[in-house]
Amino acid sequence: MSEKEFQKVTETAASAPQKPNPYGPNPADYLSNVNNFQLIDSTLREGEQFANAFFDTEKKIEIAKALDDFGVDYIELTSPVASEQSRSDCEAICKLGLKAKILTHIRCHMDDARVAVETGVDGVDVVIGTSKFLRQYSHGKDMNYIAKSAVEVIEFVKSKGIEIRFSSEDSFRSDLVDLLNIYKTVDKIGVNRVGIADTVGCANPRQVYELVRTLKGIVSCDIECHFHNDTGCAIANAYTALEAGARLIDTCVLGIGERNGIVPLGGLMARMIVAAPEYVKSKYKLHKIRDIENLVAEAVEVNIPFNNPITGFCAFTHKAGIHAKAILANPSTYEILDPHDFGMKRYIHFANRLTGWNAIKSRVDQLNLSLTDDQCKEVTTKIKRLGDIRPLNIDDVDSIIKDFHAEVSTPKLIATKREKEGTADVLDLQDEPNAKKSKQ
Amino acid sequence: MSEKEFQKVTETAASAPQKPNPYGPNPADYLSNVNNFQLIDSTLREGEQFANAFFDTEKKIEIAKALDDFGVDYIELTSPVASEQSRSDCEAICKLGLKAKILTHIRCHMDDARVAVETGVDGVDVVIGTSKFLRQYSHGKDMNYIAKSAVEVIEFVKSKGIEIRFSSEDSFRSDLVDLLNIYKTVDKIGVNRVGIADTVGCANPRQVYELVRTLKGIVSCDIECHFHNDTGCAIANAYTALEAGARLIDTCVLGIGERNGIVPLGGLMARMIVAAPEYVKSKYKLHKIRDIENLVAEAVEVNIPFNNPITGFCAFTHKAGIHAKAILANPSTYEILDPHDFGMKRYIHFANRLTGWNAIKSRVDQLNLSLTDDQCKEVTTKIKRLGDIRPLNIDDVDSIIKDFHAEVSTPKLIATKREKEGTADVLDLQDEPNAKKSKQ
Numbered sequence: 113m114s115e116k117e118f119q120k121v122t123e124t125a126a127s128a129p130q131k132p133n134p135y136g137p138n139p140a141d142y143l144s145n146v147n148n149f150q151l152i153d154s155t156l157r158e159g160e161q162f163a164n165a166f167f168d169t170e171k172k173i174e175i176a177k178a179l180d181d182f183g184v185d186y187i188e189l190t191s192p193v194a195s196e197q198s199r200s201d202c203e204a205i206c207k208l209g210l211k212a213k214i215l216t217h218i219r220c221h222m223d224d225a226r227v228a229v230e231t232g233v234d235g236v237d238v239v240i241g242t243s244k245f246l247r248q249y250s251h252g253k254d255m256n257y258i259a260k261s262a263v264e265v266i267e268f269v270k271s272k273g274i275e276i277r278f279s280s281e282d283s284f285r286s287d288l289v290d291l292l293n294i295y296k297t298v299d300k301i302g303v304n305r306v307g308i309a310d311t312v313g314c315a316n317p318r319q320v321y322e323l324v325r326t327l328k329g330i331v332s333c334d335i336e337c338h339f340h341n342d343t344g345c346a347i348a349n350a351y352t353a354l355e356a357g358a359r360l361i362d363t364c365v366l367g368i369g370e371r372n373g374i375v376p377l378g379g380l381m382a383r384m385i386v387a388a389p390e391y392v393k394s395k396y397k398l399h400k401i402r403d404i405e406n407l408v409a410e411a412v413e414v415n416i417p418f419n420n421p422i423t424g425f426c427a428f429t430h431k432a433g434i435h436a437k438a439i440l441a442n443p444s445t446y447e448i449l450d451p452h453d454f455g456m457k458r459y460i461h462f463a464n465r466l467t468g469w470n471a472i473k474s475r476v477d478q479l480n481l482s483l484t485d486d487q488c489k490e491v492t493t494k495i496k497r498l499g500d501i502r503p504l505n506i507d508d509v510d511s512i513i514k515d516f517h518a519e520v521s522t523p524k525l526i527a528t529k530r531e532k533e534g535t536a537d538v539l540d541l542q543d544e545p546n547a548k549k550s551k552q
Numbered sequence: 553m554s555e556k557e558f559q560k561v562t563e564t565a566a567s568a569p570q571k572p573n574p575y576g577p578n579p580a581d582y583l584s585n586v587n588n589f590q591l592i593d594s595t596l597r598e599g600e601q602f603a604n605a606f607f608d609t610e611k612k613i614e615i616a617k618a619l620d621d622f623g624v625d626y627i628e629l630t631s632p633v634a635s636e637q638s639r640s641d642c643e644a645i646c647k648l649g650l651k652a653k654i655l656t657h658i659r660c661h662m663d664d665a666r667v668a669v670e671t672g673v674d675g676v677d678v679v680i681g682t683s684k685f686l687r688q689y690s691h692g693k694d695m696n697y698i699a700k701s702a703v704e705v706i707e708f709v710k711s712k713g714i715e716i717r718f719s720s721e722d723s724f725r726s727d728l729v730d731l732l733n734i735y736k737t738v739d740k741i742g743v744n745r746v747g748i749a750d751t752v753g754c755a756n757p758r759q760v761y762e763l764v765r766t767l768k769g770i771v772s773c774d775i776e777c778h779f780h781n782d783t784g785c786a787i788a789n790a791y792t793a794l795e796a797g798a799r800l801i802d803t804c805v806l807g808i809g810e811r812n813g814i815v816p817l818g819g820l821m822a823r824m825i826v827a828a829p830e831y832v833k834s835k836y837k838l839h840k841i842r843d844i845e846n847l848v849a850e851a852v853e854v855n856i857p858f859n860n861p862i863t864g865f866c867a868f869t870h871k872a873g874i875h876a877k878a879i880l881a882n883p884s885t886y887e888i889l890d891p892h893d894f895g896m897k898r899y900i901h902f903a904n905r906l907t908g909w910n911a912i913k914s915r916v917d918q919l920n921l922s923l924t925d926d927q928c929k930e931v932t933t934k935i936k937r938l939g940d941i942r943p944l945n946i947d948d949v950d951s952i953i954k955d956f957h958a959e960v961s962t963p964k965l966i967a968t969k970r971e972k973e974g975t976a977d978v979l980d981l982q983d984e985p986n987a988k989k990s991k992q
Contacts, residue, residue, distance in 0.1 A: 135754055135756070138758065138759075160906065161871045161872045161875070161906060162866065162871070163865070163866040163869040163871055163899075163901050164858075164866070166904065166905075166942075166943035190906070194905065194906055194936075195905040195906075195936045195937075195939065195940045196937070196940055197905065197940035197941075198905070198940075241878075243885075245878075245882065245884055245885040248882070282885075284574075285574065311886065312886055312887060312888040313888055314575050314826050314888040316575070316788065316791055316792070316795075316823075316827070317757035317758065317788050317791075317792055318578065318757065318758070318761065318792065318795065319575075319578075321758065341859070341861075342822060342861065342867070342888055342889055343787070343819075343822045343823040343826055343861065343888065343889070344786075344787035344788070344816070344819040344820070344822060344823055344861050345787060345788040345791070345823065346784075347783070347784035347785060347788075348756065348757050348784070348785040348787075348788030348789065349788065351756055351757075351785070352756070352757055352758065355756075355758065366859070367859055368859070370869075370870065370871060370872060370875060370886070371866060371867055371868065371869060371870070371886075371887075372859040372860070372861060372864045372866060372867045373859050376784070379783075379784040380784070382782060382783045382784060383756075383783040383784055383785065386754055386783055387756070414858040415855060415858065417857030417858065417859065417860075418604075418854040418855065418857065419781070419806070419807055419808070419812040419813050419857065420812070420857075421781075421782065421783065421784050421812060424812045425603070426602065426603040426604070426811060426812060426813075427782070427811055427812045428811065429603040429810075429811060430810065430811070431601045431602070431603055431810060432601045432810060435601075435810060438681075438685075438689045441689035442685065442688070442689040444685055445683075445685040445689045445722075446751065446752055446810070446811075447752060447811075448752040448753055448754040448782055448783065449782055449783070461603050464606065465606075465634065465635040465637065465638070466600065466601060466630070466634055466635075496635050497635075497636070499635065500635045500636055500637035500638075501637075502606075503606035
């Protein structure tokens with residue numbers, strides 16, 4: 113094929129004006145809250161429903177304080193009617209005087225509401241199942257009964273001068289007309305927020321966008337979203353909900369909750385810092401994420417998943433030679449998150465057969481040795497050859513580099529010593545401090 | 553507020569026609585491949601770039617066979633130029649005669665292509681960075697150079713009678729006009745697939761939809777997508793790409809890859825079975841997911857994350873009383889995935905203070921004891937009281953239930969025995985077989 117048969121590619125990169133942030137809010141989403149969202153952390157409610165969770169009072173207080181320090185806007189607590197201890201813990205946390213507002217989460221029932229408003233909370237989150245599944249198999253009530261109870265509970269809570277949210281449960285399997293109808297009703301009587309909940313974790317992002325966007329046209333109050341992660345879409349659904357105009361996202365530390373949980377606090381921060389870096393960095397203490405995750409992981413006896421966003425052990429590790437080369441030149445090439453924003457560090461994994469000479473050259477520099485590019489390529493070949501035979505660790509690579517460096521920098525001395533004493537390996541390493549000194 | 557002030561809610565659930573699957577493909581996406589997608593598993597390429605990965609020949613063959621048995625359409629291998637062993641492993645896997653087609657992944661360069669076509673692979677995946685970041689800091693080439701190399705490599709690979717894919721790298725940070733231009737060029741000369749890669753894991757679902765949908769209008773070949781998971785959106789992005797008309801998704805077992813990896817095979821299956829149950833169940837051996845994940849987790853020395861879709865230890869565990877009640881009546885209430893589809897089991901976590909009397913009643917039945925509903929509520933109160941004080945295990949709950957059952961069923965005998973011997977606890981348990989017998 114001749115050159116003229118394929119379409120000439122225009123070279124625009126140098127001259128084209130760059131958008132300030134291509135991952136920022138989509139200008140077409142004029143209702144977007146990507147730059148203006150709030151967090152309701154539910155580690156002490158949804159998180160308590162995680163299979164392994166048992167938080168005693170002291171641990172609850174420790175977690176609440178850590179979340180408050182991090183900067184979450186709301187902290188949601190288990191219903192005070194769940195157990196006696198749940199009620200007294202709720203009261204204790206309300207008395208801490210945290211900056212975050214304290215919420216408790218109850219069924220849409222006056223019995224629960226009467227207890228909740230006496231705990232000292234700043235607001236009450238009311239929920240009721242609206243899908244046919246839950247109406248049939250859980251509470252057995254019809255939509256008119258639901259609307260009546262909702263109005264009664266909402267007016268009661270409002271009369272106490274505290275915030276009230278009304279949420280449907282299993283919203284994505286509820287009849288759309290029923291849903292919009294009840295949200296419109298509760299909005300009219302003045303709820304602070306309505307909630308959408310993907311209780312079974314089945315929603316996909318474009319469904320979320322459509323439902324939130326539609327609801328946004330119907331209610332004037334804020335919209336809160338609660339996404340389970342059964343099908344791996346919780347973070348993406350949360351982001352898309354904000355694009356459509358939702359304002360508040362429910363999170364849990366490490367995403368713990370019923371089954372495999374909900375939107376993880378850390379994962380959502382990874383998503384949001386890409387889209388709204390200034391807002392996120394000014395509002396939340398991102399470098400505290402690791403401590404909070406460790407606190408909760410220890411309390412519920414799980415390990416931080418190896419692939420956890422931000423804090424997973426390899427989240428900032430680069431391995432392939434082609435990646436390492438570019439990362440060394442400019443980290444933005446293969447990194448959308450800056451590890452330093454989270455108090456973490458970048459790591460180039462050079463001790464493997466996929467390594468490249470740029471990564472090895474960088475290690476040579478770190479070791480304060482001096483090799484030419486050609487020498488770096490030569491020692492890289494040696495390293496890759498050993499890497500083909502067995503897993504390498506850093507010591508392996510460093511030894512190869514140091515041996516090689518010693519050979520090329522003082523060939524005569526080494527040769528002589530080897531011949532005389534037969535202890536070349538030891539001597540090579542002993543030579544190293546001098547090699548360092550001569551460079552310094 | 554009087555009743556007439558709030559909008560009457562229509563009761564439509566009973567009469568409204570039900571959509572066969574509300575999570576199926578959106579009828580508005582007429583190019584959707586949600587029901588017709590293919591998998592390119594890259595555990596032996598992208599996965600080898602995971603920090604902990606070192607696969608010897610034997611392990612690679614074991615993984616390739618497991619993936620083939622599961623039913624993936626393609627298996628992608630590390631470039632044969634990465635190391636000598638990589639090349640010979642590639643040849644060995646090509647000779648296995650698997651049903652899955654074998655691909656290898658190379659830079660867009662004739663040196664690599666000449667080696668690749670000699671390995672016996674069914675196809676070659678070519679990649680080159682097209683973002684200004686990678687063009688500046690990685691290979692340093694302009695778009696015209698990229699187009700020329702692409703055409704040369706593609707025509708060479710095609711001349712060998714094997715499949716060829718051309719992919720940009722870092723597609724979401726590339727200039728859109730450049731991208732579409734080069735895809736159009738390579739489509740015209742007959743590539744089998746073009747690839748979009750979110751190399752840094754920054755894309756969000758609606759961006760993905762727009763790019764794939766646009767590209768779909770420009771090329772006639774299939775579209776393959778590769779999504780990293782740095783910001784937690786990989787699975788959702790893959791799903792949205794299929795909605796927009798992409799055909800193939802790159803996966804890795806447990807999502808292992810550079811940094812925190814790419815779309816996990818198991819997680820994507822969780823997503824897709826919700827949308828296209830018949831297609832997924834007929835094509836892939838879902839009950840093998842756990843074994844494959846264990847195989848790879850062991851090979852790279854990581855634990856299955858506690859919150860892993862499908863195989864995480866709590867993926868099918870229900871805890872809150874309100875959830876357990878409904879699950880016992882109908883699992884669809886709080887489950888979008890059926891654990892049996894994956895060879896897994898459901899578990900009701902009843903040994904905790906959030907438990908409800910329905911869950912306890914179910915346990916009473918499992919223990920083959922007989923209590924009235926009121927008695928179940930009474931014993932539930934006892935269990936919740938102990939659950940407030942300390943974490944409970946199943947034995948705790950069972951003991952409380954059995955004690956209670958013994959007391960209510962044979963109050964006199966127990967009282968007498970207690971007074972006489974002071975060994976009530978032991979006797980209560982010894983009584984149990986009789987209690988069982990009397991019911992059977």
